[in-house]
Amino acid sequence: MPELPEVETVKRELAGFLIGKTILKAQTFGPGLRKPFQPELTENLKNYKIKDISRRGKYLVFSSSNNRPYLLAHLGMSGKMLVFDRSSWKGRQKHDHFIMKTEDSHVVTLNDPRRFGLILLMNDPYSYPGIASLGPEPLEESFTGKVLLSNLSKTSQPIKIAIMDQRIVAGIGNIYACEALYMSGISPEKPAKTLTPSETDKLATSIKEILTKAIEAGGSTLRDYARTSGETGYFQFNFSVYGKEGEKCPCCTCNTSKTGGINKIRQAGRSTFFCPEKQRNN
């Protein structure tokens, strides 16, 4: 599920509830997520005072102001973090693997049916391999077409696969890779190292624009993703190509009868949606 815009949305909402607050109690249920829960996790979160919550790629990093380790979290494919008032909380639900209760009577739950998520205490979270190897943050000013061009020059993989590689640029998953390439008019199958400077300029701009607009819409909900209130995101209504196989290209000038409209292909085991007429610069 969650790509950068969804994780950013969750981060902002959690920050509003949790920064400056103390966790009174944390509990885990079951064996863990993609890694087993650490035996010391719940003990270390007792009276953990949250100083800040930041995001790097699709990871959330919680820091403490009372000398505790950092708490690293990832939502995997199906993870949700929900915040309840204690008075309206209905107790642990199916697939709630982790629950925290705060001094001001909020309950924070991590619900993740597929258990691809991650909760990990670390003294140095930025040494976690998945974070240490991350490429640039696409919404920072330093992320430019030039940087993207340089990072793409090393790989002969198709551009769609390359921009989903977290080492090349952080935070982009299947949805926003498809949408950014559509917006740029670049074929998903074009080898990454063959993009021209003007194409990487366009692609970097498209990535920034699509991610920014998705954050403004609270992210995209297909099935599992939710905001901390349980409300869905809304950006799925703005998709141009994702999940739209056979539909007309939204640019309105492409000849659907010639190309079949939006096509769906398989790349590295993932579905790619694109308009072969608009995105045909192979």
Place this chain on the structure above:
DNA sequence: CGGCAAACCTGCGAGC
């Protein structure tokens, strides 16, 4: 090292 497939899990919708 690069590239690719499979594995990790559960749920859901499609098709029979």
Place this chain on the structure above:
DNA sequence: TGCTCGCAGGTTTGCC
């Protein structure tokens, strides 16, 4: 109605 199959926002591992 009920079964099987394929597929789903991600990351990691292991094999050529």
